Amino acid sequence: MMGHKRLLIIENDIDMVEAMRVVLGKDYFIDNAFSADEGLQKLEIEKPDLVIISVMFGSLKKPDGIRLAVKLKQDRLLSQIPVLMVTAVDVSALDFVFSASDRTELRVDGFLNKPFQPAEIRTLVEKLLSTGGRETNWRQE
């Protein structure tokens, strides 16, 4: 039964969180965090099976979501958790904000561009949970 798996959604848009909760809530336990700091805390305490991180451009100079994803993948213990990155701007547009070195640092397990179909995120989450994730650079996705 998949219902035992726990997902953590780190996203500052409460409406999006609710929509994802409806889509994924039947099959998984879902918790959420509205900021990177809160997310990191919950990650350390809850150790979820998968984390969904939104790029979160609250402020452009500090795109928390990406910083968090980079930090997470550098952490010895937490790096095991598969990361699904969700972004509203085409991934290649992030070139605007990041230098090449930043870009190579960001290695997550999956990308999903908003808007996505309910089926899309369901399939991807399922896939990442069954394979345990496979890090890729955002260019190779």
Next chain:
Amino acid sequence: MKYIVEESIQREEELIRRLRWFINLRWVTVVSVLIITVSAEYLFDLSIPAFYVHIGNIFLLFYNCVFYFYNKKLSIDVGRNRFRKINMLANFQITLDIVMLSYFMHFTGSIENPFVFYFIFHMVFASILLSNRAAYVQASFAVCLLGGLISGEYFRIIPHYHLGAFFKEESFFNPLYVMGEFAVFASVLYITVYMATSIINRLRLMDKQLEVANTHLKEQDRLKSQYVLTVSHELQSSLSTVQICLKVILEGMTGIISAKTREMAARAELRCVQIINFVKDLLSLSRIRAGREMQKNNISMSEVAKRAIEQTKQKIKEKNINLIEKIYGKGLNVIANEDSMEQLLVNLLTNACKYTPYNGKIEISLMDTEESLVGQVEDTGIGISHNDIPRIFDDFYRAENAVVFEKDGTGLGLTIVKQIIENHNGKIWVESQIGKGTRFIFALPKTG
């Protein structure tokens, strides 16, 4: 910081280039001195002490060799004091040249020799290469050196070599002549430095102003891009949330809904998708126009075409359109930005699909010519009227029949196509016949 370092490296490179040019001129000088001395000796019988001139010339040749190799070494040097070294080399070369020219002057009639005005060249060089102060110091050095030389000769402390063939009578020992010549000589040098440095200062000032303006523009450009990105992110985030909320309702995840509610929700969802596409196109266009981060690599267009077809396949299939692929040649490599190339083909295919009725035909072909890669997307769609053709690449422009045939459209798809082609120094044109179909043809230089 990086910017400033790059600028100073540019200045260093410029100095190195000028020094190299200076060294090349010195080779010419060595040969010219030899020819002039030999002809003066044998053809014109100017009775100059050729031996000393040759010795000087050999020394000139020797130190030019030293400078040549040192300059070569400096051009690949990356040490910290590089600029200081280059500057010192420039100063030292000019000083040494002034000494050498004075040496030659001494043995060839000093102030009587018209070549004495060759000092002007050194003053111009000094003004271009060195600081203003250093240029005046060099001028003063030349004036003092030649002044000393003339005085020495006039007071017979050192011998004076008279240019017999030029001046039948010895006028060198006429104090008025010597002083007059010398005064003119000195004033010419100072005036030269003054004029050359004034011009150089203005150029340097303009350079600086340009540099400041350029930095300012770059910053503006960055701010603008950030602005566009922020706005489109905000719009897309909100719209995506609206869309997924509607989708959740439409898929029945929140419970059963009435047919009318479903219809209205579906309308809202469709509008959402349209506006998201519009924002996406707008962002895409502004990014491509900004031309930033356009990394160009050697890419295989046949691979890119495969991906573009994969992306549009679904829509084409839905309309039961027959897609014909004619990819001639293996690889079809071209130096280009991969993402842009994919977008180019996707946009052309999407466009063709959009304006082609059910059961129609779309043909995509790519081929290699000697210098360029030629691509073609042809459809059996509604066609473009003669009047619309010149404007179809304009921002937001949609032909009248296109709007009638397909309500949904941003009017940016072909603008993006055109911009991508322009960023790659290519060309695109269109052939069309109303009711028959349209053919877009593009050519991209293989070298990017």
